[in-house]
Amino acid sequence: MITFEKVCKSYPGSPEILQNINLEILSGELVFVTGPSGAGKTTLLKLISAIEKPSSGSIIFESQNLSRIKDREIPILRRRFGMIFQDHKLLYDRNCFANVALPLEINNMSLSDMNRRVRAALDKVDLLKKEKMMPITLSGGEQQRLAIARAIVSRPSILIADEPTANLDKEYAEEIMNIFYSFQQVGVTVIISTHELPSTKINFKRLQLNGGSIQNLIGHVQLPS
Amino acid sequence: MFNYLHNHYQAFLNGFSRFINNIGASVMMMIVIGITLCLPSAGLLLIENAGQISQNIEHEAEISIFLDRSVSKDQIDFIDLSLEKNSLIKKIHFEPKLIAWEKLQSKLDVAVSSSVSNNPLPDAFFISLNTLDEIKIQKLLDSLDGIDGIDSVTVDGNWIKKLRIGLSLIKLSVFFIAALLIIVLLVVIGNTIRLQTLTYKDEIEVSKLIGATNAFIQRPFMYTGILYGLGGGIITISILKLSVLGLNATLIKLASIFGNNIIFQDLPHRFYLYIVILAMLIGLISSYISARNSIQRLKIYK
Numbered sequence: 001m002i003t004f005e006k007v008c009k010s011y012p013g014s015p016e017i018l019q020n021i022n023l024e025i026l027s028g029e030l031v032f033v034t035g036p037s038g039a040g041k042t043t044l045l046k047l048i049s050a051i052e053k054p055s056s057g058s059i060i061f062e063s064q065n066l067s068r069i070k071d072r073e074i075p076i077l078r079r080r081f082g083m084i085f086q087d088h089k090l091l092y093d094r095n096c097f098a099n100v101a102l103p104l105e106i107n108n109m110s111l112s113d114m115n116r117r118v119r120a121a122l123d124k125v126d127l128l129k130k131e132k133m134m135p136i137t138l139s140g141g142e143q144q145r146l147a148i149a150r151a152i153v154s155r156p157s158i159l160i161a162d163e164p165t166a167n168l169d170k171e172y173a174e175e176i177m178n179i180f181y182s183f184q185q186v187g188v189t190v191i192i193s194t195h196e197l198p199s200t201k202i203n204f205k206r207l208q209l210n211g212g213s214i215q216n217l218i219g220h221v222q223l224p225s
Numbered sequence: 226m227f228n229y230l231h232n233h234y235q236a237f238l239n240g241f242s243r244f245i246n247n248i249g250a251s252v253m254m255m256i257v258i259g260i261t262l263c264l265p266s267a268g269l270l271l272i273e274n275a276g277q278i279s280q281n282i283e284h285e286a287e288i289s290i291f292l293d294r295s296v297s298k299d300q301i302d303f304i305d306l307s308l309e310k311n312s313l314i315k316k317i318h319f320e321p322k323l324i325a326w327e328k329l330q331s332k333l334d335v336a337v338s339s340s341v342s343n344n345p346l347p348d349a350f351f352i353s354l355n356t357l358d359e360i361k362i363q364k365l366l367d368s369l370d371g372i373d374g375i376d377s378v379t380v381d382g383n384w385i386k387k388l389r390i391g392l393s394l395i396k397l398s399v400f401f402i403a404a405l406l407i408i409v410l411l412v413v414i415g416n417t418i419r420l421q422t423l424t425y426k427d428e429i430e431v432s433k434l435i436g437a438t439n440a441f442i443q444r445p446f447m448y449t450g451i452l453y454g455l456g457g458g459i460i461t462i463s464i465l466k467l468s469v470l471g472l473n474a475t476l477i478k479l480a481s482i483f484g485n486n487i488i489f490q491d492l493p494h495r496f497y498l499y500i501v502i503l504a505m506l507i508g509l510i511s512s513y514i515s516a517r518n519s520i521q522r523l524k525i526y527k
Contacts, residue, residue: 079436
């Protein structure tokens with residue numbers, strides 16, 4: 001589904017953030033990108049979602065080379081991803097429903113389909129009763145669940161989450177991770193960058209980054225419960 | 226199609242909510258547009274009224290044809306007949322030299338009139354024209370030049386021509402000022418929209434991250450610009466209408482004192498429609514340019 005071939009990324013005047021990355025992510029996989037701060041986890045996710053372009057090498061997503069993607073094709077590509085950020089990136093002047101509806105508005109979806117899909121997404125993250133509330137009134141965990149609802153509402157084939165549990169309590173973090181697992185189990189590819197692996201018993205691929213290169217690529221690890 | 230319209234409806238609602246959320250700034254912007262557009266519009270209103278006055282005067286323009294002192298009765302009849310045949314001539318009045326002399330004497334001081342023994346005035350035709358077209362008048366003058374018995378011809382309508390040229394120049398100046406003021410409005414509205422893009426930077430960022438095109442992001446800002454224009458246009462119309470009403474109220478009072486029936490003519494309704502359309506277009510164009518440039522300049526994501 002996603003293939004990195006000799007991918008390097010650097011910014012002018014700074015050392016390479018990612019060096020010679022080769023990896024393959026298959027459809028329906030759960031991938032944890034781990035590593036210390038500055039290891040290049042966020043950069044890797046940005047490359048997948050075409051927020052950044054690689055300095056060299058190529059990234060192939062379903063036969064499309066993202067390193068040569070045209071600017072006007074990027075919005076269309078991003079609609080196929082569900083993205084979740086550490087700081088949620090919610091719109092605080094819109095209620096929960098409107099936040100989740102935004103990707104569907106962008107997709108030019110009909111009002112009836114939009115209503116149905118938004119309610120289903122909110123129900124999935126157990127926020128249906130709070131659809132008219134403003135995000136600022138929600139707890140940190142609820143805000144992250146709302147961000148997940150926004151990411152899944154357009155039924156993307158890939159979910160990309162950048163440290164989604166970094167600012168959450170252990171209880172909330174587990175809740176969020178369980179939501180991701182449930183999507184992976186229905187065939188969605190889930191890529192999560194995190195400092196630490198979850199303790200839940202589940203199959204996943206671990207991509208250990210350190211100093212901009214892959215230190216360890218371990219496939220299908222099943223964690224002890 | 227329905228989805229497309231729904232998308233625009235959503236963009237309009239977003240634009241409207243931004244307009245309402247910053248209602249203070251929005252009202253200020255509308256007042257700025259209203260007053261700025263009012264200046265050239267008021268100029269045009271004055272020119273239209275002055276133009277109408279000159280149109281009324283046009284039909285009173287005359288050519289004076291002074292005949293030779295030795296002109297015969299037959300020649301006078303021939304000239305009269307020639308003038309009657311000419312379609313450019315609306316009215317012909319013949320003034321015999323004796324009557325002209327009597328009229329002059331009645332106006333002059335007795336001492337002056339008694340010192341002049343002979344009648345110095347010639348017979349004359351005074352004709353009113355249907356047109357002030359320079360070429361047509363020149364043709365008429367040329368045709369009169371060839372007739373025996375005519376000594377000289379004087380066109381009395383030159384001052385109207387000067388008035389009309391003056392009005393044309395003023396009209397041109399008003400259009401020039403209007404063009405400058407429109408540029409000013411484009412800059413002012415554009416700057417306000419640019420500030421709005423900074424206010425909504427987070428929303429733009431999120432929208433881009435989840436796949437919004439620049440056109441999708443620009444749309445609400447463009448609707449806000451159109452709303453500014455609509456409000457500004459309505460303010461312009463209100464100011465002009467109130468001014469015309471106020472002026473006419475004063476003129477009616479003056480008319481009752483001086484006995485003149487002068488009414489300040491309002492502009493036609495279509496003109497007011499043009500003002501609103503122009504204001505909305507200014508809002509649309511400036512917000513489009515400003516939002517597009519600002520979003521590109523923000524460089525959040527591609």
